[in-house]
Amino acid sequence: MAYWLMKSEPDSFGIDDLKKRPKQTEPWDGVRNYQARNFMRDRMKPGDGVLFYHSNCAAPGIYGLAEIASNAYPDPTQFDSKHHHYDAGSKPEEPRWLLVDVRYQRHLKRPILLSELREHADELVGFKLIAKGNRLSILPVAPEHWRRIMALE
DNA sequence: GCCAACGTTGGC
DNA sequence: GCCAACGTTGGC
Numbered sequence: 001m002a003y004w005l006m007k008s009e010p011d012s013f014g015i016d017d018l019k020k021r022p023k024q025t026e027p028w029d030g031v032r033n034y035q036a037r038n039f040m041r042d043r044m045k046p047g048d049g050v051l052f053y054h055s056n057c058a059a060p061g062i063y064g065l066a067e068i069a070s071n072a073y074p075d076p077t078q079f080d081s082k083h084h085h086y087d088a089g090s091k092p093e094e095p096r097w098l099l100v101d102v103r104y105q106r107h108l109k110r111p112i113l114l115s116e117l118r119e120h121a122d123e124l125v126g127f128k129l130i131a132k133g134n135r136l137s138i139l140p141v142a143p144e145h146w147r148r149i150m151a152l153e
Numbered sequence: 154g155c156c157a158a159c160g161t162t163g164g165c
Numbered sequence: 166g167c168c169a170a171c172g173t174t175g176g177c
């Protein structure tokens with residue numbers, strides 16, 4: 001079992017939204033970054049743990065836990081010409097972009113903010129979230145880092 | 154293949 | 166709103 005951190009902007013889709021979804025599950029569409037896609041395609045498995053991270057907001061941080069609920073499959077929004085994430089260069093017979101389903105597990109008892117994670121940088125060496133300039137929306141989390149982060153809750 | 158220009162991300 | 170960091174695009 002692997003662990004991940006997945007970012008979302010709470011103004012568009014936050015952990016509260018995931019909880020309200022049918023089956024509390026949502027296709028994680030709109031990923032248009034090859035490295036993030038490759039994580040989904042090559043390494044994610046149903047049952048993997050997810051730290052649900054709120055980005056681009058007043059208090060960025062981890063707000064809840066989720067799990068991967070499917071293997072990777074083609075992101076339908078890439079073929080919808082009216083959709084914001086439409087990709088004219090992607091063909092249905094050879095989809096460029098994939099997604100996975102993500103299922104809600106629970107809110108954290110309290111958010112673990114980015115600022116707090118930075119304070120524990122010495123325990124989280126190699127965790128890309130706290131590296132300067134990181135922009136990836138899907139990050140692997142080492143089991144040891146997962147354990148240390150969970151211990152902060 | 155290089156690299157400047159551009160667009161996006163995301164913290165602050 | 167600002168801006169640093171980064172990925173992508175496209176001219177050459």
